Amino acid sequence: xxxxxxxxxxxxxxxxxxxxxxxxxxxxxxxxxxxxxxxxxxxxxxxxxxxxxxxxxxxxxxxxxxxxxxxxxxxxxxxxxxxxxxxxxxxxxxxxxxxxxxxxxxxxxxxxxxxxxxxxxxxxxxxxxxxxxxxxxxxxxxxxxxxxxxxxxxxxxxxxxxxxxxxxxxxxxxxxxxxxxxxxxxxxxxxxxxxxxxxxxxxxxxxxxxxxxxxxxxxxxxxxxxxxxxxxxxxxxxxxxxxxxxxxxxxxxxxxxxxxxxxxxxxxxxxxxxxxxxxxxxxxxxxxxxxxxxxxxxxxxxxxxxxxxxxxxxxxxxxxxxxxxxxxxxxxxxxxxxxxxxxxxxxxx
Amino acid sequence: xxxxxxxxxxxxxxxxxxxxxxxxxxxxxxxxxxxxxxxxxxxxxxxxxxxxxxxxxxxxxxxxxxxxxxxxxxxxxxxxxxxxxxxxxxxxxxxxxxxxxxxxxxxxxxxxxxxxxxxxxxxxxxxxxxxxxxxxxxxxxxxxxxxxxxxxxxxxxxxxxxxxxxxxxxxxxxxxxxxxxxxxxxxxxxxxxxxxxxxxxxxxxxxxxxxxxxxxxxxxxxxxxxxxxxxxxxxxxxxxxxxxxxxxxxxxxxxxxxxxxxxxxxxxxxxxxxxxxxxxxxxxxxxxxxxxxxxxxx
Numbered sequence: 001x002x003x004x005x006x007x008x009x010x011x012x013x014x015x016x017x018x019x020x021x022x023x024x025x026x027x028x029x030x031x032x033x034x035x036x037x038x039x040x041x042x043x044x045x046x047x048x049x050x051x052x053x054x055x056x057x058x059x060x061x062x063x064x065x066x067x068x069x070x071x072x073x074x075x076x077x078x079x080x081x082x083x084x085x086x087x088x089x090x091x092x093x094x095x096x097x098x099x100x101x102x103x104x105x106x107x108x109x110x111x112x113x114x115x116x117x118x119x120x121x122x123x124x125x126x127x128x129x130x131x132x133x134x135x136x137x138x139x140x141x142x143x144x145x146x147x148x149x150x151x152x153x154x155x156x157x158x159x160x161x162x163x164x165x166x167x168x169x170x171x172x173x174x175x176x177x178x179x180x181x182x183x184x185x186x187x188x189x190x191x192x193x194x195x196x197x198x199x200x201x202x203x204x205x206x207x208x209x210x211x212x213x214x215x216x217x218x219x220x221x222x223x224x225x226x227x228x229x230x231x232x233x234x235x236x237x238x239x240x241x242x243x244x245x246x247x248x249x250x251x252x253x254x255x256x257x258x259x260x261x262x263x264x265x266x267x268x269x270x271x272x273x274x275x276x277x278x279x280x281x282x283x284x285x286x287x288x289x290x291x292x293x294x295x296x297x298x299x300x301x302x303x304x305x306x307x308x309x310x311x312x313x314x315x316x317x318x319x320x321x322x323x324x325x326x327x328x329x330x331x332x333x334x335x336x337x338x339x340x341x342x343x344x345x346x347x348x349x
Numbered sequence: 350x351x352x353x354x355x356x357x358x359x360x361x362x363x364x365x366x367x368x369x370x371x372x373x374x375x376x377x378x379x380x381x382x383x384x385x386x387x388x389x390x391x392x393x394x395x396x397x398x399x400x401x402x403x404x405x406x407x408x409x410x411x412x413x414x415x416x417x418x419x420x421x422x423x424x425x426x427x428x429x430x431x432x433x434x435x436x437x438x439x440x441x442x443x444x445x446x447x448x449x450x451x452x453x454x455x456x457x458x459x460x461x462x463x464x465x466x467x468x469x470x471x472x473x474x475x476x477x478x479x480x481x482x483x484x485x486x487x488x489x490x491x492x493x494x495x496x497x498x499x500x501x502x503x504x505x506x507x508x509x510x511x512x513x514x515x516x517x518x519x520x521x522x523x524x525x526x527x528x529x530x531x532x533x534x535x536x537x538x539x540x541x542x543x544x545x546x547x548x549x550x551x552x553x554x555x556x557x558x559x560x561x562x563x564x565x566x567x568x569x570x571x572x573x574x575x576x577x578x579x580x581x582x583x584x585x586x587x588x589x590x591x592x593x594x595x596x597x598x599x600x601x602x603x604x605x606x607x608x609x610x611x612x613x614x615x616x617x618x619x620x621x622x623x624x625x626x627x628x629x630x631x632x633x634x635x636x637x638x639x640x641x642x643x644x645x646x647x
Contacts, residue, residue, distance in 0.1 A: 062530050065447060066444065066448035068445070072441055081471070142368070171559075171621075
């Protein structure tokens with residue numbers, strides 16, 4: 001899985017499949033089988049459970065080293081998983097998790113029969129869909145063209161500048177955006193006025209939200225997203241280009257018939273991941289960009305969960321919605337990967 | 350190459366270089382515009398006269414920022430949170446990654462799974478919030494910003510890959526000399542890992558510096574807020590730099606700073622982007638390296 005480990009820093013590791021768990025569970029089960037296979041000739045060597053204890057003692061310093069991280073995972077990652085059960089309860093703070101009453105699927109029913117579900121799901125899907133159509137091809141195109149730059153210095157320079165926006169904080173990026181599209185003082189509206197048009201209040205018009213979301217995503221993500229394609233392109237055998245050139249190919253041919261196919265494997269895997277996270281839109285960027293006037297197009301599942309959960313203190317209900325979202329995400333990714341494995345040679349697992 | 354001499358090759362060159370120029374301009378112009386506007390007068394900003402360079406140059410906006418405690422305090426907070434947070438990140442991540450890299454570690458498979466599962470299944474926003482505020486009583490504390498993210502599993506994997514790649518002879522000869530794992534780790538392995546520690550450390554560092562959401566969720570005093578959160582307040586929510594200014598408690602000449610509120614907002618943006626942009630040329634190579642290490646691992 002050459003690409004998957006790269007993706008975790010890029011994607012934040014939150015919208016990927018359970019397959020690695022399956023692989024690791026397989027690995028672990030194999031170990032356990034080894035541990036319980038005892039050789040009867042060597043009854044001086046501890047076996048089975050005793051062997052485990054012996055190995056722990058033998059690696060006791062390592063056990064000590066791993067302890068802080070272990071405690072961290074248990075407290076901050078696994079205890080909240082235990083807390084997820086409040087999606088099926090009517091959680092009240094004074095009763096705690098265990099003391100709150102079970103209500104089964106009540107919150108899920110409320111969500112799906114309520115006025116929000118359709119809009120939220122639609123908005124989540126559409127934001128990702130537009131991001132996919134407009135945002136996915138551009139880094140690929142950029143990488144292909146960058147690959148054609150002859151001057152090493154210029155190539156490095158452009159590349160370095162291109163992923164600068166990735167490191168500017170999202171708050172600053174959206175801050176800049178809001179200043180640029182401000183109704184009276186923003187540069188975009190000044191340009192519109194200059195050409196005789198009327199100022200548009202971009203951030204309070206629901207119709208403009210998706211456009212602004214995608215454009216800001218392209219600005220921040222173009223360079224960073226292209227890194228992996230640029231790396232893949234640099235691994236292509238130069239001899240292929242020379243051979244094709246001798247056969248009369250021009251540079252357009254070279255780009256579309258050698259460069260592009262060479263990175264198709266990477267492209268497909270990245271595509272699967274994007275499709276697999278169709279139902280996942282992070283709340284941070286939307287929270288920065290939206291306001292009540294644009295809820296119609298901007299409110300997504302994660303922002304709804306945040307508002308209802310932490311602003312209205314509707315703990316159980318929002319946990320239920322979030323759980324629904326997580327499960328759908330996992331299913332999406334599983335399906336995307338299966339389809340890819342069926343129809344192409346590349347897949348995540 | 351034979352293909353280079355033809356017309357189509359020249360066309361390709363034009364397309365390529367035009368695209369590169371566009372990318373450079375589109376990436377850099379917004380930043381330039383922000384800086385220029387922050388250094389322009391109220392008149393210039395309100396009438397939209399700024400194009401590339403400052404118009405009617407003045408630094409009142411910056412005087413305003415440094416005169417009021419809000420942003421400088423938030424900057425200090427961010428420095429502390431980032432420094433402390435990254436230190437904790439490195440402590441937890443390097444120890445876990447190193448131990449996981451040793452084949453001798455008993456229960457190694459379990460520990461790996463324990464680190465992997467949270468990447469896919471998580472309790473979610475509310476259960477985490479309840480844990481941190483109700484159970485651990487860390488609400489309104491910087492610990493709530495630092496501890497929940499102590500180990501990022503993908504960063505940990507990057508480190509583990511590196512540790513695995515270190516030669517086994519190092520460990521063996523150290524054992525023969527009587528060292529235990531702790532000594533080996535701190536005195537031999539860590540000093541050799543500076544490159545990967547820089548890379549992972551920078552990932553964590555940038556993450557802390559740029560974060561605002563955790564602060565919004567877990568803190569409720571302005572004095573404790575980090576820089577990016579205050580940026581959001583001032584630029585996106587048009588909060589004032591200092592509420593007291595509107596209460597009339599500040600010396601009168603400070604009102605000058607607020608007549609040019611557009612410039613103040615732009616100056617706030619510059620103030621929060623500047624640190625990252627200044628160190629960017631030196632650190633960007635580490636990020637790309639990190640990406641490569643992570644992807645080659647597979």
